[in-house]
Amino acid sequence: MKSKIVVVGAGPVGLAFALGAAALRNTEVTLIERQTLSLARTSEHFDTRVYALSPGSKIFLSHLNVWQKLPAARVTDVDAMQVWGDDLANESQIKFEENVAVAHIVEHAALMNALIDSLQTRDNIRVVTNTSVSAISDLQTPRQLTLSNGIEMTADLIVGADGARSATRDLAGITAKKFDYESDGIVANFHIEKPHGNVARQWFSGDSVSGKSILAYLPLPNQQISIVWSVAKIHANGLLALNAEAFASATAEAGQHALGKLTPASKVARISLQKLTARDWVQPGLALIGDAAHAIHPMAGQGANLGFADSRVLLGALQNRSALSVMGDRRVLRGYERARREDAASMGAATHGLRALYLSDAAIAKRVRNQGLNVLNRMPLVKALVMNHAMK
Ligand SMILES: Cc1cc2nc3c(=O)[nH]c(=O)nc-3n(C[C@H](O)[C@H](O)[C@H](O)COP(=O)(O)OP(=O)(O)OC[C@H]3O[C@@H](n4cnc5c(N)ncnc54)[C@H](O)[C@@H]3O)c2cc1C
Structure with a gap:
């Protein structure tokens, strides 16, 4: 008899998992997505939602035959990173081995197109869209699901890939530890005056307009960049009230005019930021992945x-x-949780800690963060750790 896997959520992580699961022996996969799932039209405009994908993610997506479907003209290699602390005169360049890209910037729409296209080549994946999950049975396996359209189904394994507000997690009775950053990630794309040189840039700085903020410039093709600007909500409201030109000027100013004049190439969007960890990642017949x-x-x-x-x-x-x-089998699923929890927790703690250090007004914190960013390049161990994470 075939094993039945039900994946809830067709975001990038759920889609990639569903593709891999369909290749497992004697398995059929049902993918449930709340929204419609269709190929996005790519235009000359780049999506404002972009991912800096690691070489490890590239290898995984290549094994799934997804990476090969990304149009080369929409993928940008990142060859180096430059980071500034609030001592703006002191920049720390993190250089990686020559000819080794530390990340690849890929638009959400292009990635989703490649994943959805791959899905269509599989005849053992059933896709149910515009539907969510409304009930999940107790811990006895196989588990039963009830969908919002009333359909009931049985699953040997339910995989919750339905993002940070996971209904799968809630319906399974798994609580999550949450921390609200009371900040927004503001995203937008710009045409740039000076070439970005395939360098990702990040400023841990701020002024009266943005408060203490973290601004990233990510390189895109065609002399463009995508920005992620993490800003306290009160300042985000002010920035989003600016007209397009004024917002572009504020972004150029916060980035020390490193790439000259910025000209708007997209609308500006905001995403609320939070940290979250599910108390359990697995139950008999159920596993949570991704956000x-x-x-x-x-x-x-x-x-x-x-x-x-x-x-x-x-x-x-x-x-x-x-x-x-x-x-x-719970033991098999526990093996997954054990293997992954520490990695996710250490990355969560590192970003959380660096942010707290950055926001601290204490003189010692200021010295540590500026010198800390500055010495990164001279400390082989730290650099190796950064590298190691980037390669995963
Ligand atoms: C501003 C910002 C910038 C970021 N930049 C990067 C980056 O550069 N690199 C990087 O690696 N990550 C980045 N991230 C993180 C990244 O966006 C997330 O980690 C990633 O999207 C998680 O993917 P996912 O598939 O787990 O969840 P999601 O992308 O949230 O997808 C969840 C899917 O489940 C569906 N769904 C939700 N509820 C239900 C339901 N009840 N029933 C059925 N379907 C449901 C949703 O419609 C969606 O399709 C960034 C995040 C932010 C906020």
């Missing part, structure tokens, strides 16, 4: 990378389970 299990501050651009690593490790655990164990 449903953990959400972190976007300053390190690692959220989707962590989610792809979850997918990869869970697929490995399912593939390598003993012939006697069933798909939703």
Whole structure:
């Protein structure tokens, strides 16, 4: 008999997992998505939602035959990073080995198109859209689901990939520890006057307009950049009230005019920021992956990378389970949780801690953060750690 896997949530992480799961022996997959799922039209405008994908994510997506479907003209390699603390005169350049891209900037729409296109080549994935989950049975396996359209189904394994506000997590009775950053991630794209040189730039600084903020410039093709500006809500309201030109000037100013004049290339959008960790990631017949299990501050651009690593490790655990164990075996799923929890927790703690250090007014914190950013390049161990995480 075939094993039945139900994946809830067709974001990047759920789609990638569903593709990998469909390749497991004797398995059929049902993918449930609350919204419609269709190929986005790519235009000359770039999506404002972009991911800095690690070399590890690239390898995983290549194994799924998804990376090959990304149009080369819409992917930008990042060859180096420059970071400034609030001592703006002191920049710290983090250089990586030559010819090794530390990340690849990929638009959400292009990534989703490649994933959805791959989905259509699989005949053992059933996609149910415009539907969510309204009930999940208790801990007995196989588990039963009731969908919002009234349909009931049975699953050997339910995989919750439905993002930070996961209904799967809630319906399974799993609580989550949450921290509201009371900040927004403001995202927008700009045409730039000077070439970005495939360098990602980040400023831990601020002024009277943005308060203490964290601004990232991510390189895009065609002399453009995408920004993620993490700003306290009170300042975000002010920035979003500016007209397009004034917002572009404020963004250029906060980035020390490093790329000359910025000209708006998109609308400006905001995303509320929070940190979240699910108390349990697994139950008999159920596992959480991606933002449903953990959400972190976007300053390190690692959220989707962590989610792809979850997918990869869970697929490995399912593939390598003993012939006697069933798909939703709690011991198999616990192996996944053990393998992944520490990695996600350490990245969450690192971004959380760096933000707290940055926001602290204490003189010692100021010295540590400026010198800390500055010495990064001269400390092989720290650099190796950064590198190591980037490669995952
Ligand atoms: C400003 C910002 C910048 C970021 N930049 C980066 C970056 O550079 N690199 C990086 O790796 N990460 C980045 N991230 C993090 C990244 O966006 C997330 O980690 C990633 O989107 C998580 O993917 P996911 O598939 O787990 O969840 P989501 O992308 O949230 O997808 C969840 C899916 O589930 C669906 N869904 C929700 N509820 C239900 C339901 N009840 N039933 C059915 N379907 C449901 C949703 O419609 C959606 O399709 C950033 C985040 C922010 C806020």
